[in-house]
Amino acid sequence: MEQIDKKAAILIEAEKLFADQDFDAVSVRDLAKAANVNIAMISYYFGSKEKLFEELIISRMANSQTTIQSIATDPARTSIEKLVAVVDFYTDRLMNNPNVHRMINRELSSSNRPELRELLISKIETNKTYIGKMLEEGKANGTFRPDADMGLVMINLFACIQYIVGSPYYSCKMLDVPTEAQLFDPEFRTRIKTYFKELFSHYLLKK
Amino acid sequence: MEQIDKKAAILIEAEKLFADQDFDAVSVRDLAKAANVNIAMISYYFGSKEKLFEELIISRMANSQTTIQSIATDPARTSIEKLVAVVDFYTDRLMNNPNVHRMINRELSSSNRPELRELLISKIETNKTYIGKMLEEGKANGTFRPDADMGLVMINLFACIQYIVGSPYYSCKMLDVPTEAQLFDPEFRTRIKTYFKELFSHYLLKK
DNA sequence: TACCGCTAATTAAACGTTTGTTTTAATCAA
């Protein structure tokens, strides 16, 4: 019985297809053909196309809460060190899993599956809370400017990286990066990380 | 003959539906019902659902090239004044037309209609070129730091505002803005504009 | 080892809906 192989094959191919095309643009026949399985297998293993989609997103969206929390609450790090660590972690996390974050990105921009959107937001909100506290702490201990807009700093970091990962074709053209693959190369990651570290320290640090 | 009224009604309702849902999630029957016209009217006036979609995006995406160009090449403004003007213009433009920019946003993140995506990118790229020259000019005349990453500054501005407009439901939760409508209110616009002006001047200006 | 029975896995075919589009005919204004 090849259950594990076929189920995994469906998930692998579904990830590719759903990353590049909207939910409704991918048919179960497309999925079955790509994974080399019978059409009935999708309903058999996942119940429905929609449940496959949800299972895919949820399973691939690994828990980053614990990591963010441990960074944000680490007493050994200064506020600026925490910020740097968050930028590094966040950049790598999204660039290591571009497919699922493209799916999430698209899911957050539509009202097609409101329950799923709500679930995704609640997961992301946990991280936002930790980072928010971390930034406010930096204000309180005198590291950061008291009048800095921390809400926009956070969404700026989230949005910008998520946007690059979510629209790689567009981003390549805008950033003069020749291929989409190079977007996820170490060199470009370093460029992103350096940019945000410099950007935010110039904006946040007291003069 | 009510041609203009009905055709306009279709466009108006289509804009709302396509802003909130993906292309394939909106049926011609949904469109016809929302616009209070017969199903056949969509093919009759636009040729097809896809052509309606393209006509909608293209017609609503007014030319911002001339404005950006006139700002970027204005000899009466300093480099920092040009930057401020671009931030203001860009914020207002996207916030005044959230529906079409949600559509554009979603279109740039998928490969479903490659020709349309290419067209959109080419239009956006023109603006990018002008802003890029403007920023490099600021480097050349000594206003901006020579080692600033201008490519990322640009995509940061584009991506962040486009992201907020493109995923308003998510953005509200992240920014603690109670309703989506408030996201486009003058107060929030001012907040966005202030943030980017401060952010970029801290990052770009020589100390 | 050989066989059985049971369950899970797999397939091909068909299911009823819904899709986008077209046809046909009626209606309207000029």
Add this chain to the structure above:
DNA sequence: TTGATTAAAACAAACGTTTAATTAGCGGTA
């Protein structure tokens, strides 16, 4: 009367899902 506009109905194709039949694999029994 002419030609554009509207409506109802019908179109074939594609959709997600299910059914029914078949195959494969495993544990226990002889």
